[in-house]
Each structure stands twice: as structure tokens, then as C-alpha cells.
Amino acid sequence: MDTEPNAPVTEAELHAWMDGELPEERRGEVERHLAGDPDLARRFDRYRAQRAMLQGTFGPLIDRPLPAALVPPYGRAPGRPAVRPRRWLPARVVWCAAFVADAVAAHRVFAVEVRHPVEVGADQEAHLVGWLSKRLGKPLQAPRLADKGYDLVGGRLLSDARGPAAQLMYQDAAGRRITLYIRPASDAPDTSFRFAQDGNVQAFYWRDNGLAWAVTGDLDRVTLSAIAEEVYGALNS
Secondary structure, eight states: OOSOTTOOOOHHHHHHHHHTOSOHHHHHHHHHHHHHOHHHHHHHHHHHHHHHHHHHHHHHHHTSBOOGGGSOSOSSOTTSOOOOOOBOOOHHHHHHHHHHHHHHHHHHHHTTOSSOSOSEEGGGHHHHHHHHHHHHTSOOOOOOOGGGTOEEEEEEEEEETTEEEEEEEEEOTTOOEEEEEEEEOTTSOOOOOEEEEETTEEEEEEEETTEEEEEEESSOHHHHHHHHHHHHHHHTO
16 A cells, blocks of 8 residues: 555545545554544544535435446456446535535534624624625625514624635524524525434525525424525515
8 A cells, every 4th residue: 555654644535434445454544643633533523424414415316326428438457347436426415515514513513602602792783794794705684583583692703614604693582592604605506495404403505696594403394494484585675
């Protein structure tokens, strides 16, 4: 094998580990790196969360074989059978899965916070919206959700692999929280609602007017869908 025993772990090796395709002699070394490098371990956990989200939300597409027109003519010796094509996913599906995984992860981290759930509170809503709009490069608003029993708590600036993102948090009288996760999506067309679930957390997400939105919460699907529709209506009124 060409990889040195103590060589840094590559992104390809992390994904190969999850696919069960990492050679055994390298697998142990990668696992030692994961145990000793918290940043690498967090990145690996994020990839696993995205993989689980992909499997749960886009399972039929994941199992679809690579189209014949895209199978390369190389990689096998004459007279030998072709290697079974790797499974594939359209780029838009990967993008959606990464986005909603980030939204769910951010919800899990901050929705349980007691003292610091947001960076800027609802008492500074104008400042919050202006600040986030400037950082995302798109005009934002904080939808009114009082008709659904939720009031704005505040929001914060986040970041992911594609750049800045924003989170707005809402809470009802019982203390239940939902979050809106927003990031620029100027390079992608508008979409209808899509649904994803990871454990007890559910999300409806879509793209509209150059932004990707996800409404996330530990609520039943019908209730969360009604809230997502309220958000969409407020943004397009």
C-alpha cells in the first residue's frame, strides 16, 4: 500500500471508511487518528450524519446504478468482467442532504441552550435581521409565527462548508422551540417543500428567491408542515 502509516487522514479515506472500502491495514490507523483528533472526529460525525440523512431521505436514489453512459471504459483488463458501478447521487441531492443535515445539527446544538440560545435577541430584531442580511448577502426577514403559537427568541450567525448561514429561533408558551436555518442558494433553482427526519428531529426545507430555508423541530410532521407553510407564506406575502 502506498499510504505511510502515520500519514494524515484524507477526506477520501473518511468516506472509504464509511463505505467499508478502506483497506484493513489503514483502517486501524484512521481510527487512531479519529480517537486523537477532536476536529477530525467532529468532521467524521458530520459526514455520518449526512450519510444517514441521505439514506433516510433519498434511499431509492442512493441505490440507483450509475447510468451506462457515465460508466468509464477503463478500469478492467481485457477478458475480465466489468467492475460493478459505484452507486451515485445527483449533485442536487447531495447538496440538499448536506443542507438539511447542517440545519438539524444546528437545531440540536442550540435549541436546548438555556442561557445563550441566540446571539442577538428578539428585542433587537431590526439589528438582527440587518446584520444577518448583510452577512448572507441577501435581504432576510424574521417571519411572524404568532398565529402558530411561536414567538421569535432571536438568532445567530453560523457557517458551514459553503459559507455563512443564519439561524432564527422561535419558542411557544410551553417552551418548545423550532429553528429556521437559512443560507444563500443563488446557484440553485427554487424548489417545493421536501421533508427529512433524523431521529426525533424533523425538517421541511426548500429553496426560494436565492435562499435555502429549513424549518426544524421536534414536532409531528403535520404540525411542522403547517409552520413551514406559514413561514413560506410570510416570506412571499
